Amino acid sequence: MVSTTLVNVRPWGAPASDVTVDDGRIAAIAAHDAARPPEPDDVPGEGRILLPSFSDVHVHLDSTRVGLPFRSHSVPEPRTLWDCIMNDRENWRDAGASVAERATTTLGRAIGHGLTSARSYAQVDADCGLERLAGVVAAREAHAGRADVQIVAFPQAGLLLEPGVPELMDAALREGADVVGGIDPCGLDRNPVAHLDIVFDLAERHDVPIDIHLHEAGELGLFSMGLVLDRIRAHGLTSRVTLAHSFALASGLPAVAGVLDRIAEWDVALTTVAPGPREGLPMTDVLARGIRAGLGQDGQRDYWSPYGTTDMLDRTWQLAFTQGWNRDALIEHALAVATVGGRSVIDPAAPRLTSLEDRPGLAVGDAADVVLLRGDTPTAAVMDRDGGRTVLRGGRVVAQDGVLLG
Structure with missing residues (x-):
């Protein structure tokens, strides 16, 4: 049995504690004992805040340019979704490094900041x-000891607009992808029946979950959500579908409440990249219904966005800011x-948030995937975003002060 103690840490900002980890899980939490003799495998907490580690559940590791010389945004205005898709297509091979190199660098930096789980599109x-x-598979393998990465086979340019894409998606699910993706069945492919036929057929044949980008706004977006929810009911895929972006839920239309109720009924997860009040999820309404929700970084320094x-x-700061949240809670x-919200998106069986005051993830028996942050309180940690972080996966330190270990 491998045993480690995190000495003098503050779980979710609570009073100082000593947290014992055995075989990758939290085994005991006790008040900090300043007289306790140090052990060789201790992790010094130094009074830092102990949190569950971060989960990025909407990231495009295949498009990142993090670590490369900065390039100005090159999509002409007013830009459309198709303009962005084609601009990326024209540039990604000339990025200055391979997809594997760029994805590995970006994932490594995210781990250094406190991440141990992610869902990436490819x-x-x-x-x-x-x-x-x-x-993206190469990046996952490079950091396999530090983070879990779930990969979505993502038809960014649609399933129906170019020949052979459904067959490629089928191959992707045999070659390392864990989730089948979809995108704007009405707005991009303009054939929601055929688009969703392909997505749900692939999900059932490969026994994988579904993750659909929905940029469609207003009534069109709500219509697409309704079609997806109808499919979930017909196929019995409760807890197996994620809707990403879902900008239509920010429309304020009267139908939004009913769609949210159906999303809760079929345990559909939602992910946001905190884009702003005009497109961001109505988080308090989402959370009040117990809907699983997670956060992501989206593309980073890529051909879509700087x-x-x-x-x-x-x-996290951006989510709080764009939601207009000021209270500590x-x-x-x-x-x-x-x-933990993101973890429950990836794994529906993981502990999920039950209220605005719920702070799970650090109880005896929980996985010791944690991060230590500096800050007087958790709110202060979000506001200041200091360095000096320690990241543990399964109770083993995998990053210290941004430097990867192991």
């Missing part, structure tokens, strides 16, 4: 085939969404 289309998937730092604590809840 583009599959007639242009790149499975090349971008292979790059934003992104690999630090989920930055994106709400800002702490943004941390809960960015950590």
Whole structure:
């Protein structure tokens, strides 16, 4: 049995404790004993805040340019989704490093900031085939001892607009992808029946979950959500579907409440990249219904956007800011969404958030996937986003002060 003690830590900002980890799980939590003799395997907490580690559940590791020279945003205005797709297609091979190198660098930096689980998209289309998937798989393998990475086979350019894409998606699910993706069945492919036929057929044949990007706004987006929810009911896929972005839920239309009720009924997960009040999820309404929700960084310094730092604590601040949250309890809840909330998106059986005050993930028996942060309180940690972090996966230190170990 491998035993480690995190000495003088503050779980979720509570009074100082000593947390014992055995075989990768939290075995005991006791008040900090300043007189306790140090052990060789102790992890010095130094009074830092102990949190569950971060989960980025909406990241495009195949498009990142983190670590490379900065390039100005090159999509002409007013930009459309298709403009962005084609601009990426024209540039990604000339990024200056391979997909595997870029994805590995970006994932490593995210781990250094406190991440130990992620769901990454890997583009599959007639242009790149499975090349971008292979790059994300390589990054997952490079950091296999430090983080769990679930990969979505993602038809960024649609399933129906170019020949051979459904067959490529099928191959991707045999070659390392864990989830089947979809995108804007009405707005992009303009054939929601055929699009969803392919997505749900692949999910059932490969026994994998589904993750669908829905950029569609307003009534069109709500219509697409309704079609997806109808399919979930017909196929009995409760707890097996995630809707990403879901900008239509920010529309304020009267139908939103009913759609949220159906999302809760079929245990559909939602993910957001905290884009702002016009497109961001109505988080308090989502959380009040017990809907699983997680946070992600999206693309980072790529051909879609110059934003992104690999630090989920930055994106936590952005979630709180764009939601207009000022009270400590709400800002702490943004941390809960960015950590255990994301874990429950990846694994529906994982502990999930039950209220705005719920702070799970650090109880006896929980996995010792944790991060130590500096800060007077969890809210202060979000506001200041200091360095000096220690990241543990399964009770083993995998990053210290941004430097990867092991």
